[in-house]
Amino acid sequence: MQRLFQSDALTAxxxxxxxxxxxxxxxxxxxxxxxxxxxxxxxxxxxxxPTPSSPGATVGLQIGDVAPNFTLTTLEGKQVSxxxxxxxxxxxxxxxxxxxxxxxxxxxxxxxYLAQQAAGNDFVILxxxxxxxxxxxxxxxxxxxLTYSLALDNKQDVAEISQx
Numbered sequence: 291m292q293r294l295f296q297s298d299a300l301t302a303x304x305x306x307x308x309x310x311x312x313x314x315x316x317x318x319x320x321x322x323x324x325x326x327x328x329x330x331x332x333x334x335x336x337x338x339x340p341t342p343s344s345p346g347a348t349v350g351l352q353i354g355d356v357a358p359n360f361t362l363t364t365l366e367g368k369q370v371s372x373x374x375x376x377x378x379x380x381x382x383x384x385x386x387x388x389x390x391x392x393x394x395x396x397x398x399x400x401x402x403y404l405a406q407q408a409a410g411n412d413f414v415i416l417x418x419x420x421x422x423x424x425x426x427x428x429x430x431x432x433x434x435x436l437t438y439s440l441a442l443d444n445k446q447d448v449a450e451i452s453q454x
Contacts, residue, residue: 351451360448362418362441365428370416370441380414384449386421387430396434403438416441420449 348355361371372380383399385392399415406413415438419427424442431440443449 358451360451362443362448364439364441365424365431370439372416375414375416378412378414380416383415383417384420385417386419387426389421396436400434400436400438415439418443418448420444420446 349358350356351358357372359371359373361369364370381399383396385396396417403413403415417436417438417440419440420443422430422442423444427440427442430436
């Protein structure tokens with residue numbers, strides 16, 4: 291068998307065969323690329339999020355914009371406005387009870403929400419249902435043991451804002 295490298299260190303690192311060399315080289319390039327991406331993200335100065343009272347703050351749907359305000363009714367009958375939640379990390383989740391993707395993601399979101407609450411983080415998930423009636427949404431919430439806030443958008447006002 292012919293050695294690819296004269297150095298035992300290089301042979302140990304990259305292997306004795308061309309296939310092993312190729313695999314390990316590609317893996318090394320991927321790892322270096324990921325590390326460069328992470329370092330670049332860590333070194334980039336953090337952007338200050340604009341608040342509605344900030345001069346020049348743009349309300350919109352682009353990165354850095356202030357999200358448009360809306361008010362919906364929760365399953366408990368309370369009014370919730372996005373503006374009430376400003377300053378907190380908020381995850382909006384658009385869902386409905388028979389959505390295949392929702393059935394997959396919602397249990398994980400519930401676990402994440404509980405972990406955030408247990409860690410003392412002031413994290414909010416607002417599940418926005420624009421399809422189901424209150425009874426169907428409530429049954430779904432009970433079946434899946436959801437403890438984060440769920441609201442109805444039966445007129446699809448918020449759904450339309452998010453697609454604008």
